[in-house]
Amino acid sequence: MTYDLIIIGGGPAGSSAAVYAARKRLQTLFITAEWGGQSVVSEKIYNWIGTTSLSGNELAENFKKQVLANSGAGQTLKVKESQKVTSLTKKDEVFEIKTELGEEFLTKTVLIASGSGHRKLEAKNADKLEHKGLTYCASCDGPLFSGMDVVVIGGGNAGFEAAAQLLAYCKSVTLLHRSDTFRADEITVEKVLKNPKMKAIKNVDILEVKGEKFVEGIVYKDKNTGKITELKVSGIFVEVGQIPNTSFAKDIVPLDEIGRIKIDAWTQKTETKGIWAAGDCTNVLYHQNNIAAGDAVRALENIYLYIHTK
Numbered sequence: 001m002t003y004d005l006i007i008i009g010g011g012p013a014g015s016s017a018a019v020y021a022a023r024k025r026l027q028t029l030f031i032t033a034e035w036g037g038q039s040v041v042s043e044k045i046y047n048w049i050g051t052t053s054l055s056g057n058e059l060a061e062n063f064k065k066q067v068l069a070n071s072g073a074g075q076t077l078k079v080k081e082s083q084k085v086t087s088l089t090k091k092d093e094v095f096e097i098k099t100e101l102g103e104e105f106l107t108k109t110v111l112i113a114s115g116s117g118h119r120k121l122e123a124k125n126a127d128k129l130e131h132k133g134l135t136y137c138a139s140c141d142g143p144l145f146s147g148m149d150v151v152v153i154g155g156g157n158a159g160f161e162a163a164a165q166l167l168a169y170c171k172s173v174t175l176l177h178r179s180d181t182f183r184a185d186e187i188t189v190e191k192v193l194k195n196p197k198m199k200a201i202k203n204v205d206i207l208e209v210k211g212e213k214f215v216e217g218i219v220y221k222d223k224n225t226g227k228i229t230e231l232k233v234s235g236i237f238v239e240v241g242q243i244p245n246t247s248f249a250k251d252i253v254p255l256d257e258i259g260r261i262k263i264d265a266w267t268q269k270t271e272t273k274g275i276w277a278a279g280d281c282t283n284v285l286y287h288q289n290n291i292a293a294g295d296a297v298r299a300l301e302n303i304y305l306y307i308h309t310k
């Protein structure tokens, strides 16, 4: 069969689109590697509209429940969980999508909502010591560093959130940031920096991760003075930004210089007819759950119009 629409991704963008697509009775296939998206690792999310606070896991569970409630017998929405899309190509007048399990699907339109993943730390030995004291998930690995000195690299929301979590069990947390100003919300910065176990150092270049079998320290350079310092730490938590999950689409939709899908902000259309994109995989300025969900709804409205006026 040829679907009206295939949605790729089960974060806030893809899940919102799936609910709208089901209610509009589009013949839709929803494919996701995982539920919930990036903030699934958050202990608490305070700005998801309609809830005072909830954990990332609860957010993921809610998405799953709502999408599945709109799927199943007699409904137009079909769901494929735990599957990664590996290719998206054009075949005659339709699109062909392949997954890592070797399944193939045809569709008239596509909504890419595949979000983004962690950018890796570029420093000597960072690769070698990944999962050996250097990690990209404070909420997953933080408790392993109980009573130890650790650093967080990155001064955005994710960095400060990681620091806030680590302060609960680590002996000390030092946040290293590459520029003069933090990118995180002021309220979060203030709250985290008030903790006596917390320290932040700005304007640094990370040079090297020290350690043989396990992290023993980190070496950084002060950008203003050129002074090189080695900090003895047991854990390094990296939060230096995100990389869009768009490799499967790179040959069919134009991407910007950092791999984000270029969209028209009025409609979420990409430059390829029949393909839309929404959320963190696109070249929008702000990355938030509510924004991703709203962008996807905008896309869905436009896809519906396209299908019914074609």
Ligand SMILES: Cc1cc2nc3c(=O)[nH]c(=O)nc-3n(C[C@H](O)[C@H](O)[C@H](O)COP(=O)(O)OP(=O)(O)OC[C@H]3O[C@@H](n4cnc5c(N)ncnc54)[C@H](O)[C@@H]3O)c2cc1C
Pocket (backbone or CB within 6 Å): 008, 009, 010, 011, 012, 013, 014, 031, 032, 033, 034, 035, 036, 037, 038, 039, 040, 041, 042, 044, 045, 046, 047, 048, 083, 084, 085, 086, 113, 114, 115, 116, 117, 158, 161, 245, 248, 278, 279, 280, 281, 287, 288, 289, 290, 292
């Ligand atoms: C630590 C952290 C904390 C955050 N806290 C907040 C917060 O408190 N409030 C807030 O508003 N925002 C927060 N954000 C930002 C927010 O999480 C993102 O803006 C939002 O998740 C983007 O949603 P998305 O649906 O576009 O993409 P994502 O959330 O990245 O979801 C992408 C989805 O696509 C799936 N996927 C990826 N590639 C494929 C593929 N090839 N095939 C199939 N499926 C695929 C993934 O499994 C995932 O389900 C936080 C981000 C981080 C990293």
